[in-house]
Amino acid sequence: MKVEHKIYLGLGAFFSLIVIIYWLWAGESGGATMLLASALLGLVPGSYLGWWAKRMSQRPEDVDEPTVEQSSGSIGAFPTYTIWPFVMGMGAFMVALAMVFGSWTLVIGFAFIISAAISATLESKRGGVI
Amino acid sequence: MLNPQDPEVDGEMKQGHKKFTSLVRPRGVTSALAVATAALGLSSCTIPTFGAFKGATTQGQSTFHLFQGFALASIAVGGVTFLLLFYVMFRFRKKDESIPKQTHSNVPIEIMYTVIPIIIVVILFFFTVRVENKVVAVSPSPNQRVTVTAFQWGWKFYYPATNTTVIASGNTYPQLVLPQGETTTVTLVSKDVVHGFYIPAFNFSRYALPGFTNRFDFNPTTTGTFIGRCSQLCGLYHSEMLFSVKVISPAAFSSWTASQAGKVTA
Amino acid sequence: MTLTEEKKGESDHGQAGHHEGPSGLYRWLTSTDHKVIGKNYMYTAMVFLFIAGGMAMLIRTQLASPNGHFVSQQTYNELFTIHGSIMLYLFAGPFAFGGFANYLVPLQIGAPDMAFPRLNALSYWLYLTGGITMLLGFLTASGAAAFGWVGYAPLSSSTNSPGAGPDLWIVSIALVGFSGIFTGVNLVTTIFYLRAPGMTMFRMPIFTWNMLVTGLLILIAFPVLTAALIMLYADRHFGTVIYSVKGGGSPVLWQNLFWFFGHPEVYILALPFFGMVSEIFPVFSKKPVFGYKGLVFATLAIAGLSTGVWAHHMFTTGTVLLPFFSALSLLIAVPTGIKIFTWIGTMWGGQLNYKAPLTWAIGFIVAFTMGGITGVFLASPPIDFATHDTYFVVAHFHQVLFGSTIFAGFAGFFYWYPKLTGRMYREWLAKLQFWVVFIGFNVTFLPQYLLGLKGMPRRIAVYSPTDGFTFLNQISTVGGYLTGLGFVIFLVNMWISWKRPVPAGDNPWDGYTLEWATTSPPPSHNFTSLPPVRSTRPTWDRNHPEHADYKSPHVTEYAKKEVSSSEG
Numbered sequence: 001m002k003v004e005h006k007i008y009l010g011l012g013a014f015f016s017l018i019v020i021i022y023w024l025w026a027g028e029s030g031g032a033t034m035l036l037a038s039a040l041l042g043l044v045p046g047s048y049l050g051w052w053a054k055r056m057s058q059r060p061e062d063v064d065e066p067t068v069e070q071s072s073g074s075i076g077a078f079p080t081y082t083i084w085p086f087v088m089g090m091g092a093f094m095v096a097l098a099m100v101f102g103s104w105t106l107v108i109g110f111a112f113i114i115s116a117a118i119s120a121t122l123e124s125k126r127g128g129v130i
Numbered sequence: 131m132l133n134p135q136d137p138e139v140d141g142e143m144k145q146g147h148k149k150f151t152s153l154v155r156p157r158g159v160t161s162a163l164a165v166a167t168a169a170l171g172l173s174s175c176t177i178p179t180f181g182a183f184k185g186a187t188t189q190g191q192s193t194f195h196l197f198q199g200f201a202l203a204s205i206a207v208g209g210v211t212f213l214l215l216f217y218v219m220f221r222f223r224k225k226d227e228s229i230p231k232q233t234h235s236n237v238p239i240e241i242m243y244t245v246i247p248i249i250i251v252v253i254l255f256f257f258t259v260r261v262e263n264k265v266v267a268v269s270p271s272p273n274q275r276v277t278v279t280a281f282q283w284g285w286k287f288y289y290p291a292t293n294t295t296v297i298a299s300g301n302t303y304p305q306l307v308l309p310q311g312e313t314t315t316v317t318l319v320s321k322d323v324v325h326g327f328y329i330p331a332f333n334f335s336r337y338a339l340p341g342f343t344n345r346f347d348f349n350p351t352t353t354g355t356f357i358g359r360c361s362q363l364c365g366l367y368h369s370e371m372l373f374s375v376k377v378i379s380p381a382a383f384s385s386w387t388a389s390q391a392g393k394v395t396a
Numbered sequence: 397m398t399l400t401e402e403k404k405g406e407s408d409h410g411q412a413g414h415h416e417g418p419s420g421l422y423r424w425l426t427s428t429d430h431k432v433i434g435k436n437y438m439y440t441a442m443v444f445l446f447i448a449g450g451m452a453m454l455i456r457t458q459l460a461s462p463n464g465h466f467v468s469q470q471t472y473n474e475l476f477t478i479h480g481s482i483m484l485y486l487f488a489g490p491f492a493f494g495g496f497a498n499y500l501v502p503l504q505i506g507a508p509d510m511a512f513p514r515l516n517a518l519s520y521w522l523y524l525t526g527g528i529t530m531l532l533g534f535l536t537a538s539g540a541a542a543f544g545w546v547g548y549a550p551l552s553s554s555t556n557s558p559g560a561g562p563d564l565w566i567v568s569i570a571l572v573g574f575s576g577i578f579t580g581v582n583l584v585t586t587i588f589y590l591r592a593p594g595m596t597m598f599r600m601p602i603f604t605w606n607m608l609v610t611g612l613l614i615l616i617a618f619p620v621l622t623a624a625l626i627m628l629y630a631d632r633h634f635g636t637v638i639y640s641v642k643g644g645g646s647p648v649l650w651q652n653l654f655w656f657f658g659h660p661e662v663y664i665l666a667l668p669f670f671g672m673v674s675e676i677f678p679v680f681s682k683k684p685v686f687g688y689k690g691l692v693f694a695t696l697a698i699a700g701l702s703t704g705v706w707a708h709h710m711f712t713t714g715t716v717l718l719p720f721f722s723a724l725s726l727l728i729a730v731p732t733g734i735k736i737f738t739w740i741g742t743m744w745g746g747q748l749n750y751k752a753p754l755t756w757a758i759g760f761i762v763a764f765t766m767g768g769i770t771g772v773f774l775a776s777p778p779i780d781f782a783t784h785d786t787y788f789v790v791a792h793f794h795q796v797l798f799g800s801t802i803f804a805g806f807a808g809f810f811y812w813y814p815k816l817t818g819r820m821y822r823e824w825l826a827k828l829q830f831w832v833v834f835i836g837f838n839v840t841f842l843p844q845y846l847l848g849l850k851g852m853p854r855r856i857a858v859y860s861p862t863d864g865f866t867f868l869n870q871i872s873t874v875g876g877y878l879t880g881l882g883f884v885i886f887l888v889n890m891w892i893s894w895k896r897p898v899p900a901g902d903n904p905w906d907g908y909t910l911e912w913a914t915t916s917p918p919p920s921h922n923f924t925s926l927p928p929v930r931s932t933r934p935t936w937d938r939n940h941p942e943h944a945d946y947k948s949p950h951v952t953e954y955a956k957k958e959v960s961s962s963e964g
């Protein structure tokens with residue numbers, strides 16, 4: 001976790017430096033806002049990862065020579081197939097088309113998206129397939 | 131947010147340039163580099179153009195010389211890179227199934243190929259800033275002023291001193307007349323979308339932006355007629371948004387303005 | 397070794413293997429396997445490449461003669477707009493981070509799948525529907541969007557570009573943008589949380605490193621684009637005036653937002669391909685990559701710097717701080733140069749095995765070096781004033797982008813094709829394609845530098861016979877056709893490989909990274925067993941124990957301990 005933490009923090013620090021220089025020199029607020037957001041994008045997750053790095057025991061992927069105890073255990077469940085992402089994608093497609101042609105597909109699109117979101121969540125909670 | 135209508139934006143920028151110039155010019159370095167530029171300047175007539183315009187304004191000529199410098203630097207850098215590449219490609223063709231030495235790194239070499247490029251870009255940056263300051267400088271007391279208005283799909287040139295307007299679009303192209311050897315400040319605006327006011331022979335282009343006024347100077351060095359174009363996509367007839375630039379002697383320019391005073395040429 | 401197997405055994409959770417997955421079309425619609433999704437992405441992106449490539453042929457035909465009448469000016473504007481939009485939004489990015497990264501990153505770090513498989517599937521569907529949405533523009537009454545891939549305000553406003561085509565362009569990119577953001581999240585999470593035991597960050601393959609940095613850049617850049625598009629949509633439909641001078645808005649704001657996305661985007665498109673050749677040069681030189689850490693830090697430096705250079709696309713607006721953006725832009729050439737020297741250093745002293753992947757990768761260096769150098773010209777504001785919006789820029793970005801996405805892209809495609817399919821392509825056809833495309837590409841784009849310097853603006857549908865552009869344009873068009881022919885050779889190659897399969901074996905190139913330690917194509921959830929990871933080259937270590945990296949003292953702490961304990 002330490003390296004991950006440092007990457008984020010390093011980028012955050014670099015963007016902070018740039019935003020300061022940019023703000024003082026160019027004094028232009030549009031670019032400064034975006035740079036500031038980028039700095040936060042580095043600093044916030046960076047600090048979070050650092051906070052975790054201190055609290056968790058070392059992971060097997062962070063050590064040069066993991067021991068057997070370190071390496072055992074589950075890393076999560078991975079679905080192999082599910083229809084819901086497709087349904088949600090089609091819903092988004094309909095919403096997008098409705099945004100252009102202003103048609104009734106907007107309602108169906110949202111219905112697709114919401115039902116797919118609920119179903120996918122339930123499915124993932126059950127830890128199983130469809 | 132950035133407010134294009136705010137005249138301060140322009141002023142602030144120029145200040146930025148000045149501050150910066152003083153930053154990069156510690157005295158010792160300046161003189162050494164001045165010698166280098168002088169050498170470059172003297173020999174620039176023998177350096178090929180590399181396909182670029184020589185520049186028909188003093189600003190354009192500075193840009194041209196900078197371009198030549200960049201071209202020489204890139205031939206050097208590119209040349210070394212390609213020589214190395216071709217050497218490696220032929221020298222280390224596979225000969226047998228043996229396993230070569232497993233080199234992971236070589237810190238001195240890595241430092242070298244980091245530091246040398248940094249030095250090169252610092253030098254390039256130094257010359258860039260010098261030329262840039264020349265090219266963007268706006269004289270407080272120009273000899274002439276002209277306001278250029280871009281619109282879909284044509285140009286309007288307005289000379290406030292004599293209240294002269296030249297305007298055309300479609301199949302006829304308007305002509306911008308400039309005096310040779312004098313400073314003309316161009317004020318550039320757009321009536322509708324973004325256009326690009328581009329004079330290839332002057333090595334210069336600038337956007338005509340709606341809601342924002344751009345100013346820049348031309349000091350034409352050669353008489354003649356040059357083509358001008360719209361460089362930024364502005365809609366259907368973008369390719370046909372041409373104009374011409376005619377540089378004439380100051381005397382001819384005075385008689386031209388006198389003859390055109392108060393007139394509108396369409 | 398046993399330890400890793402134990403971990404894998406646990407991870408399957410009784411799903412894979414126990415359930416027989418669906419087959420056929422239903423499998424395509426429902427699979428969350430990163431390999432299936434990755435391949436879908438790759439093939440879809442290639443279809444888009446051929447569509448946009450076809451448009452390029454039409455564009456070149458129009459420009460082959462002065463006052464061209466092959467297509468109307470309106471059609472011409474639509475063609476280059478959609479050509480650019482497809483290539484940048486629908487081909488280059490999705491091909492790399494949707495296709496290659498999706499397929500390879502989990503394999504390279506020894507993970508069973510991406511961290512969020514459902515999200516991954518959703519990304520693909522958003523991408524596909526987004527792509528279809530963009531093409532639909534041609535079917536509308538007023539035609540497709542015609543304001544360039546950058547959609548500058550106020551040309552893209554509802555008064556200047558009315559109709560459904562521009563709206564389709566906006567929502568299409570919004571869909572693809574969300575798809576990209578989801579993929580970015582997925583990549584970063586996968587790389588941070590799903591690495592195999594012993595796969596420390598500094599043992600990850602360079603390709604994976606590049607994809608991590610690409611993921612971070614996506615997260616920085618894409619939301620800005622999406623926000624900018626939403627505001628554009630609001631301007632067009634809800635009467636807001638964010639980009640309109642008349643209501644007090646600012647057209648330049650669009651350019652700032654767009655390029656804050658746009659410049660990182662060009663590196664989002666380039667970094668994955670840098671990653672691919674960083675895998676290929678070592679393997680075909682039989683050496684480890686030269687200066688691993690240098691490469692990693694150069695990549696991170698590119699990520700940092702590329703966020704602070706956006707306004708080098710706006711030098712001629714007169715609204716930006718020239719020295720700031722020119723300094724950072726020039727600096728970005730340094731890490732880019734480091735990479736080129738690292739690749740040359742990797743080949744130095746090696747045993748270069750000229751198979752198609754290496755040949756294509758070297759073609760990439762040649763094209764990319766030239767394009768990178770002209771990028772340095774453009775980073776100098778005065779030179780940019782002279783060349784902005786001319787064919788000089790067109791030549792620059794085609795050398796870097798065509799260099800990356802086509803030369804490095806095909807290098808990667810041929811390199812991993814055996815892994816993807818378990819089959820071999822035809823070597824001689826891949827080489828023939830290389831030479832045709834390489835010659836065609838240079839004949840197309842090198843003259844465009846000269847055209848730009850002679851003052852030919854980009855995006856013009858017609859020029860005059862008196863301009864002196866005719867001859868160079870004709871050369872360029874011939875080169876374009878030749879390049880197109882090269883892609884036909886590729887289709888033939890694929891067709892033959894499909895009709896008369898030649899099995900490739902699991903590790904035909906003596907590859908170094910974990911994807912070569914599993915079968916070709918890999919099983920569902922990727923590995924039945926993993927070699928121990930003790931260096932950046934676990935598969936090499938296993939196959940060449942006498943030259944293993946972990947035995948080389950300067951590589952790892954681990955090796956130092958090993959060495960000292962065996963000596964002591």
Ligand code: HEM
Pocket residue numbers: 546662663665666708709725726728729732767768769771772774775776780783784785789792793796797800
């Ligand atoms: C060596 C580093 C590079 C530098 C210093 C550089 C610099 C520039 C500059 C200043 C421009 C603006 C030119 C103009 O519009 O007047 C530009 C345009 C462009 N560059 Fe680069 N570039 C570099 C590398 C790359 C790479 C790696 C890519 C992508 C793979 C890329 C893709 C582009 C594209 C697509 C454009 C044109 C955008 C448009 O206006 O449509 N560049 N580059």
Ligand SMILES: [Cu+2]
Pocket residue numbers: 325326360361362363364365367368369371
């Ligand atoms: Cu135009």
Ligand SMILES: [Cu+2]
Pocket residue numbers: 658659662705706708709
């Ligand atoms: Cu850029």
